Amino acid sequence: MLFTLHNVAVAYDNKPIFSPVSFQLNTGEKMAISGPSGKGKSSLFNVLLGFEHRYQGEVFYDGKPLSPAVIQEIRKQVAWLPQEINVLPTQTVREFIYTPFEYQVNKHKRPAINQVESILEEFDLKAEILDHTIGSVSGGEKQRVGILTVLLLQRSILFLDEPVAALDARMKKKVVDRLLGNKQLTVLSTSHDAVWNDHCDKIVTL
Numbered sequence: 001m002l003f004t005l006h007n008v009a010v011a012y013d014n015k016p017i018f019s020p021v022s023f024q025l026n027t028g029e030k031m032a033i034s035g036p037s038g039k040g041k042s043s044l045f046n047v048l049l050g051f052e053h054r055y056q057g058e059v060f061y062d063g064k065p066l067s068p069a070v071i072q073e074i075r076k077q078v079a080w081l082p083q084e085i086n087v088l089p090t091q092t093v094r095e096f097i098y099t100p101f102e103y104q105v106n107k108h109k110r111p112a113i114n115q116v117e118s119i120l121e122e123f124d125l126k127a128e129i130l131d132h133t134i135g136s137v138s139g140g141e142k143q144r145v146g147i148l149t150v151l152l153l154q155r156s157i158l159f160l161d162e163p164v165a166a167l168d169a170r171m172k173k174k175v176v177d178r179l180l181g182n183k184q185l186t187v188l189s190t191s192h193d194a195v196w197n198d199h200c201d202k203i204v205t206l
Contacts, residue, residue, distance in 0.1 A: 001024045003061055004058075005022055005057065005059055006057055007021075008022070008056065008057035009057055010047065011054065017043050018041075018206040021204060023204050027186055028183055030179075030189075032204070033188070033189065034204070041161070041206060042082070042161055045080065048061075050066070077155055077156055078158070079155035079159070080159040083190075085134070085146050088134070092132065093129050093137065096145065097130075100149065100153055106153060109152070111152050116152070119151065123171070124144075125145070138166075140168065143163070143165070144171065156185065157187075159188050160189040160190070161189070162190055162191055163179070163191070164196050165191075172196070176195060176199050180196070
């Protein structure tokens with residue numbers, strides 16, 4: 001089992017964010033965490049990535065209990081795409097895509113510009129968008145840029161927060177096929193989208 005959770009819950013000031021949840025996620029599986037907004041779906045991601053320490057229950061990664069060393073191991077394997085991409089609106093799409101590759105752990109994976117242009121085309125985006133600012137592109141374009149950046153990182157595990165919320169039906173199908181149809185990827189997502197959820201192996205409701 002890649003991730004195993006036993007009765008994991010998060011509470012702030014003794015107020016539960018979500019009820020205890022248990023699940024197993026195996027290598028190559030696709031899972032969607034579903035539930036009303038504000039029920040702590042993103043908080044669960046933060047637990048697994050070591051950003052949220054106020055939790056109860058047990059978390060295991062590859063059979064090992066969560067610890068600072070294990071968290072570092074997880075972060076090296078995971079590419080995380082939050083629902084809201086918080087960057088300066090004046091940052092260009094090119095700068096956004098290449099920012100993760102400034103970190104030492106990713107420098108050896110820095111893509112050549114022809115690779116970037118190729119994956120832009122795959123997601124129906126023109127190369128000219130690279131020089132546009134993040135603040136000037138549409139919500140759907142921004143979401144596609146986030147997805148292709150995650151793919152360029154070539155990580156084996158993807159954490160995706162509402163990955164198709166801003167996409168039209170045609171592009172949604174393309175993203176579903178690209179991400180959920182890849183047997184090499186392990187995908188943990190949050191989603192309210194019926195199409196996305198229908199293509200996942202497991203659904204966990206908070």
